[in-house]
């Protein structure tokens with residue numbers, strides 16, 4: 001029988017083999033989907049599919065935007081909440097949605 005810790009370890013390694021956008025999907029569901037919808041098509045927050053703001057930002061700009069949010073709106077920054085890896089994966093997902 002496989003002990004539960006070993007199973008968890010194996011699962012973590014498998015997840016780390018997923019492409020960044022796939023890993024970003026789980027983080028997006030937890031942190032962004034409540035306002036932007038699970039599929040990114042919008043809700044309280046705008047539609048992020050084929051979105052001109054995203055399309056005109058470099059990765060650096062998008063990362064800064066996610067960290068800082070947009071002052072005076074419901075879009076709060078995620079500085080201190082999400083780590084670099086997680087944000088990079090979410091950006092990979094946002095990029096995939098522009099294709």
Ligand code: HEC
Pocket residue numbers: 028031032033034035036044045046048051052053054066070073074075076078090
């Ligand atoms: C509490 C609700 C809420 C959450 C959670 C949230 N957002 Fe937003 N987001 C908004 C709102 C509202 C706006 C539009 C702000 C404005 O009026 O300009 C926005 C704007 C944006 C924009 C700019 C889109 C544009 O067209 O200008 C991006 C990109 C974005 N959010 C990504 C994210 C990501 C990625 C996450 C998760 C890490 C996230 N948001 C979490 C509410 C939210």
